[in-house]
Amino acid sequence: MRKKNILICDDEQAIIDVLKLYFDTTLYNIYEANDGEAALRLLKSEPIDLALIDIMMPKINGLQLIQLVKHELSIPLLIISARYTLEDKLKGYEIGADDYITKPFEPLEVLAKVKNRLNVQTRAPQAIIVDDLKLDLYECKLTVGQTVFELTKVEFQVLKLLMESPNRVFTKAQIYTAGWDDYYEEDDNSIRVIMNRLREKIGKDRIQTIRGLGYRLSL
Known part of the structure; x- marks a missing residue:
């Protein structure tokens, strides 16, 4: 999962x-701008x-x-401002801001709003590793030693179940x-086919x- 690029524009x-x-620097790259012109350059040149x-x-x-950028960029634009009147907030929303945060603010609230907009999951595991098996949870790929396999949705979900609890009988x-995300109705043949593929x-x-x-997945 690539890092999210956040631009913070403030003259302070x-x-x-x-x-x-x-x-969290493992989840975000932070870009800075102290004036609107610098911010505009970054928004047009970097994948913010x-x-x-x-x-x-x-x-x-x-x-x-x-x-200037609202109609060119389909990204969340959040205002942080010392202006706090209802008129100020309405003006911000009218010109295209996605949220309006007033100063002084609580940094954790700002972070929560950013995470909500970007749907960032903090420190989620990216892979399951068992011996020389590595199951990529984002790209749904399996690596066995040096060999990479593409998996179907069913193959991925069944192997994920087995690898999460090696030696356990399911x-x-x-x-x-x-x-199959469905109720089991004695469909032994479908299970046999998937197990043979794996x-x-x-x-x-x-x-x-x-x-x-x-x-079970045997170690």
């Missing part, structure tokens, strides 16, 4: 520095995912900046529910059939 460097302390914009900035103010009903990829002895019970 102290505001930028405070906000930067709260952004979200911008936090102060209104009272030199050269180009925040409202002008939003008007019933056919549990496997069918995980793989055995071809990871090795026939790694997925064991436990007669009368189900299957």
Whole structure:
């Protein structure tokens, strides 16, 4: 999962520095601008995912900046401003801001709003690793040693179930529910086909059939 690029535009460097302390550097790249012209250059030249914009900035103010880029960029634009009247807020929304945060603000609230807009999951696992098997949870790919396999949705979901609990025996009903997102109705043939496909990829002895019970990933 690539990092999200956040632009913080404020003529007060102290505001930028405070906000930067709260952004996890494993999830975000932070771009800075102290005036509207610098912010405009960054928005047009860098793959920004979200911008936090102060209104009272030199050269180009925040409202002008939003008007200039709103129809060119389909990214969230959040105002952070010391202007707090209802009229100020309505003006911000009218020209295209997606949210309006007043100063002084609580940095954790700003972070929560950013995460909500970008739907960022903090420190979610990116892969399941068992011996030389690596299951990429984002690209739905399986790596066995140096070989990479593309997986179907059902293959991915069944293998994920098995790899999350190696050596545990899963019933056919549990496997069918995980793989097909449906209620199990004695569809043994579909399960057998998927298990044979996975055995071809990871090795026939790694997925064991436990007669009368189900299957397990054997270590």
